[in-house]
Amino acid sequence: xxxxxxxxxxxxxxxxxxxxxxxxxxxxxxxxxxxxxxxxxxxxxxxxxxxxxxxxxxxxxxxxxxxxxxxxxxxxxxxxxxxxxxxxxxxxxxxxxxxxxxxxxxxxxxxx
Amino acid sequence: xxxxxxxxxxxxxxxxxxxxxxxxxxxxxxxxxxxxxxxxxxxxxxxxxxxxxxxxxxxxxxxxxxxxxxxxxxxxxxxxxxxxxxxxxxxxxxxxxxxxxxxxxxxxxxxxxxxxxxxxxxxxxxxxxxxxxxxxxxxxxxxxxxxxxxxxxx
Numbered sequence: 199x200x201x202x203x204x205x206x207x208x209x210x211x212x213x214x215x216x217x218x219x220x221x222x223x224x225x226x227x228x229x230x231x232x233x234x235x236x237x238x239x240x241x242x243x244x245x246x247x248x249x250x251x252x253x254x255x256x257x258x259x260x261x262x263x264x265x266x267x268x269x270x271x272x273x274x275x276x277x278x279x280x281x282x283x284x285x286x287x288x289x290x291x292x293x294x295x296x297x298x299x300x301x302x303x304x305x306x307x308x309x310x
Numbered sequence: 311x312x313x314x315x316x317x318x319x320x321x322x323x324x325x326x327x328x329x330x331x332x333x334x335x336x337x338x339x340x341x342x343x344x345x346x347x348x349x350x351x352x353x354x355x356x357x358x359x360x361x362x363x364x365x366x367x368x369x370x371x372x373x374x375x376x377x378x379x380x381x382x383x384x385x386x387x388x389x390x391x392x393x394x395x396x397x398x399x400x401x402x403x404x405x406x407x408x409x410x411x412x413x414x415x416x417x418x419x420x421x422x423x424x425x426x427x428x429x430x431x432x433x434x435x436x437x438x439x440x441x442x443x444x445x446x447x448x449x450x451x452x453x454x455x456x457x458x459x460x461x462x463x464x
Contacts, residue, residue, distance in 0.1 A: 270368060270369060270371070270373070273368065273369075274368065274373060274375065274376075277368075277375055277376065278375070278376040281375075281376055281377065281450075282376075284450050284453060284454075285378070285446060285450065287449075287453065288445075288446045288447075288449035288450045288453070289446065291449050292442070292445050292446065292449060300449070300452055300453060300456060301453075301456055309457060
């Protein structure tokens, strides 16, 4: 009988703990929703919500991801490659100056 | 090692100039000089590569952006001979350690005064180095402006 009562008490206690934890979790998510979020421009989703469907799907709106999300190390490497390519193009111009060589294109992805 | 700054000098003259210098080892990633610092020494690159960079604001952070790289035989830090004697770039050893010969301005000017013929050749060589930098960057500037114009008029 004592063991039964002990088990019952522990069960009630466990349920109470779970309820408190659930309440705390949902409260914190609500309050975090209320915090100020950065205003991101809304754009239409580039990818349809469903695959393999010919039916028109109302395009949901999602926050735009800026193209500047490239890691800064990658960006700095792109700049360095761009400068190296531009220097090479400038060297060609200096060796044999023509107007066309001032406007020649490089393969630099930084400007293409 | 043939140094661009010593082109046209006789072997004894070149040895005399080189004797004015002190060899420096620059560990990889360590700066040889930084933008704005007083420039009282000119450097001849002996080994490794020296990256020249300028600070740019990239995403709100100051980053050293690559400008040019100097190889063995090339000259770095000619601001030491040009007023106001302040470095206008930051120089850092590239991936591997570099070795440079540091030539103090005062020692060089003293040598030029005592050996005007050799000093004249070195001054001409320096003009070639500076002129090349000028031509290179004015060309790059025009190309960037051209691209900006094309983007604006598109």
